Amino acid sequence: MKILIADDDHELSEYLATSLAAKGCQVITAADAMQAMSFSVRYHPDVILLDVEMPGGTGRNALRNLKKSEHTCNIPVVVMTGSTNPFLHGEMTELGGDGFIEKPLDADALYTVLQKISKDGLALIN
Numbered sequence: 001m002k003i004l005i006a007d008d009d010h011e012l013s014e015y016l017a018t019s020l021a022a023k024g025c026q027v028i029t030a031a032d033a034m035q036a037m038s039f040s041v042r043y044h045p046d047v048i049l050l051d052v053e054m055p056g057g058t059g060r061n062a063l064r065n066l067k068k069s070e071h072t073c074n075i076p077v078v079v080m081t082g083s084t085n086p087f088l089h090g091e092m093t094e095l096g097g098d099g100f101i102e103k104p105l106d107a108d109a110l111y112t113v114l115q116k117i118s119k120d121g122l123a124l125i126n
Contacts, residue, residue: 001118002026004045006036006062007080008054012105016049019107032056037065040072047114050097052081052088060095067096076117080105 003025007013010031017027028043030036034056040048048066052059059079066072079092082103089100099113 002045004028004048006030007051033062036062048077050077063095
């Protein structure tokens with residue numbers, strides 16, 4: 001499974017990349033929303049992990065654009081956030097988010113979400 005991690009928190013991105021690579025995933029990282037859009041079209045990942053707040057445009061705008069583009073509209077997007085906004089989950093679902101996970105991330109919860117939304121039902125946990 002090819003996963004794009006779009007988060008400006010370098011330490012979190014590295015942690016996720018290492019954890020997912022250990023599960024046999026190919027990982028691409030993007031540090032901002034513009035790079036996430038570009039890499040989504042260029043590498044066509046199986047899943048995108050998208051932070052809500054990033055430089056270069058918000059995750060909201062990135063999600064909206066990902067779901068509008070014919071090149072990326074079918075890629076499942078898991079939204080990641082540390083926000084305590086009680087309405088954010090609903091907002092991101094309305095924009096097309098396929099999954100939602102709160103920071104700090106729990107690895108088991110992330111794997112569960114990824115397994116549920118993966119296109120081909122691949123098990124991530126070896």
